[in-house]
Amino acid sequence: MRELASLSEAERRALMRTDWGFVHQDATLGLRMNVSAGGNIGERLMALGDRHYGRIRKTAAEWLGRVEIAADRLDHKPSTYSGGMRQRLQIARNLVTSPRLVFMDEPTGGLDVSVQARLLDLIRNLIAEMGLAVVLVTHDLAVARLLSNRIMVMKEGAVIESGLTDRVLDDPQAPYTQLLVFSVLAA
Amino acid sequence: MMPAAADLLIVEGLEKSFTLHLHGGARLPVVAGVAFAVERGECVVLGGPSGAGKSSILKMAYGNYRADRGRILLADGGRFLDIAQASPGEIVDARRRIMGYVSQFLRVIPRVSALDIVAAAARGAGLEVEAARARAAALLARLNLPNHLWALPPATFSGGEQQRVNIARGFAGEHDLLILDEPTASLDAVNRDAVVALIAERRALGAGFLSIFHDEDVRERLADRVIDVLPFSAQAAA
Numbered sequence: 001m002r003e004l005a006s007l008s009e010a011e012r013r014a015l016m017r018t019d020w021g022f023v024h025q026d027a028t029l030g031l032r033m034n035v036s037a038g039g040n041i042g043e044r045l046m047a048l049g050d051r052h053y054g055r056i057r058k059t060a061a062e063w064l065g066r067v068e069i070a071a072d073r074l075d076h077k078p079s080t081y082s083g084g085m086r087q088r089l090q091i092a093r094n095l096v097t098s099p100r101l102v103f104m105d106e107p108t109g110g111l112d113v114s115v116q117a118r119l120l121d122l123i124r125n126l127i128a129e130m131g132l133a134v135v136l137v138t139h140d141l142a143v144a145r146l147l148s149n150r151i152m153v154m155k156e157g158a159v160i161e162s163g164l165t166d167r168v169l170d171d172p173q174a175p176y177t178q179l180l181v182f183s184v185l186a187a
Numbered sequence: 188m189m190p191a192a193a194d195l196l197i198v199e200g201l202e203k204s205f206t207l208h209l210h211g212g213a214r215l216p217v218v219a220g221v222a223f224a225v226e227r228g229e230c231v232v233l234g235g236p237s238g239a240g241k242s243s244i245l246k247m248a249y250g251n252y253r254a255d256r257g258r259i260l261l262a263d264g265g266r267f268l269d270i271a272q273a274s275p276g277e278i279v280d281a282r283r284r285i286m287g288y289v290s291q292f293l294r295v296i297p298r299v300s301a302l303d304i305v306a307a308a309a310r311g312a313g314l315e316v317e318a319a320r321a322r323a324a325a326l327l328a329r330l331n332l333p334n335h336l337w338a339l340p341p342a343t344f345s346g347g348e349q350q351r352v353n354i355a356r357g358f359a360g361e362h363d364l365l366i367l368d369e370p371t372a373s374l375d376a377v378n379r380d381a382v383v384a385l386i387a388e389r390r391a392l393g394a395g396f397l398s399i400f401h402d403e404d405v406r407e408r409l410a411d412r413v414i415d416v417l418p419f420s421a422q423a424a425a
């Protein structure tokens with residue numbers, strides 16, 4: 001165990017490239033928009049010291065496949081990608097170095113519902129396969145239910161209620177949680 | 188009560204009420220003093236009228252509802268886990284390894300195929316990808332889900348077809364304990380028979396069942412014991 005606040009900047013930077021990942025709601029914050037998709041994925045590998053271009057490119061192509069992006073988009077810049085593809089590329093860029101802990105800030109936030117479902121399924125499968133620990137922020141209770149085991153309900157900077165996700169959502173105890181859960185419109 | 192080797196689930200002094208904060212803190216008592224046990228290889232059915240608290244008892248046993256008081260002891264190898272006190276992690280783990288649940292309605296990620304939904308449940312219980320798919324396929328075949336539906340997401344399926352996907356998912360983990368909330372409600376006679384046969388087969392292999400069946404015929408054929416929940420019900424006390 002290490003105290004994060006006591007780490008040097010170099011150590012924190014190393015953590016961000018290795019054991020940690022961060023998926024932003026706004027993909028342009030998590031990607032280099034003017035670097036190819038392959039470059040975006042390969043950057044973390046190079047940061048870890050891999051210098052073998054062919055191997056990096058091969059790994060990047062494999063990851064593009066895992067997040068369901070066509071192989072022929074490897075050399076295209078993310079600025080030419082749709083919102084859903086950018087989000088999947090951001091996930092590939094984060095997971096390529098097999099982090100142990102990934103933070104996700106509204107990963108399906110700005111997306112059309114038509115791409116949300118596939119992305120949720122993809123995230124869920126990757127979490128299960130890689131044994132990832134994820135801390136996710138979302139306003140969408142359905143997303144919380146589908147992706148998380150545990151939930152912490154927050155209001156004004158304080159945790160109001162926490163526990164097993166389906167229990168908190170189906171049997172909420174705190175007044176604020178009840179308000180949230182019982183206010184959701186069924187589609 | 189001292190747990191015996193055959194005990195799979197022991198419920199003692201279980202109590203539950205809802206407090207509705209959006210309605211002036213109104214308190215809605217559901218059940219109190221619930222006590223019963225389920226042994227390995229036994230099918231226990233909860234009986235009683237609608238609103239008596241049958242589903243709430245099932246949900247507490249699965250960890251889905253909070254228990255206000257009492258114990259829910261689930262056998263895990265040589266020890267017992269108290270679901271009423273267990274941490275979220277312990278409940279998640281128990282659901283993977285020991286207990287499954289079939290609800291009245293299927294709730295899944297949209298656009299995922301029926302086969303993948305069932306296979307994911309088998310994967311969760313520890314099977315490798317291919318073995319999980321094989322078990323999922325066997326279950327869907329067994330429950331007469333037409334082959335051409337397997338690769339499709341269940342959203343457009345009929346109620347009975349969705350329910351069979353739901354049952355297949357619940358059985359895919361081959362858990363010690365299965366909690367069934369009216370699994371046969373929307374099924375026709377042929378498919379009801381298929382479900383009854385599946386339950387009977389698992390029971391013969393030692394699985395225990397805690398269930399609600401409104402269908403008299405199904406109850407006749409499967410129930411080793413019917414527990415009337417009315418004596419535990421707040422509705423009866425009111």
